Amino acid sequence: LSKIKKNLKLDGRAQAFLTSTVAKHMDKYVPMDKGDLRTNVSLTPNTITYEMPYAHAQYVGFTKGPVVNYTTPGTGPYWDKRMLSAEANDIKKELVDFIRR
Numbered sequence: 356l357s358k359i360k361k362n363l364k365l366d367g368r369a370q371a372f373l374t375s376t377v378a379k380h381m382d383k384y385v386p387m388d389k390g391d392l393r394t395n396v397s398l399t400p401n402t403i404t405y406e407m408p409y410a411h412a413q414y415v416g417f418t419k420g421p422v423v424n425y426t427t428p429g430t431g432p433y434w435d436k437r438m439l440s441a442e443a444n445d446i447k448k449e450l451v452d453f454i455r456r
Contacts, residue, residue: 371400372453373446377435378403380442384434386413387427 365373378398385393385405392413395406405414412418416432425431439446 367400369450369454373450374398374400374403376446376449376453377438380446381435381438384430384438386425386430386434 375398378396381403382393387393392405392407392410397404397406407413409418414432414434429437431437
């Protein structure tokens with residue numbers, strides 16, 4: 356996505372759209388038990404930050420030992436990379452459609 360951003364020289368609206376689109380696509384890859392991690396997320400035009408204290412441990416899959424409780428199928432560590440490998444083309448298409456509007 357950084358290559359897309361650099362090549363397109365995104366303006367503020369397009370950058371904010373890209374960030375929100377990435378967050379939307381990433382949601383189903385973020386581990387979920389009660390939903391706290393997925394629902395406590397902050398977006399700026401350039402960042403997506405998961406606010407729960409355990410977010411980093413869930414993201415890297417390690418705390419004082421391996422995180423083994425990914426209860427929702429398809430979720431796990433490095434969820435951004437999982438999402439991009441599966442959905443980068445969809446995000447690119449959505450961004451291009453947004454820019455063309």
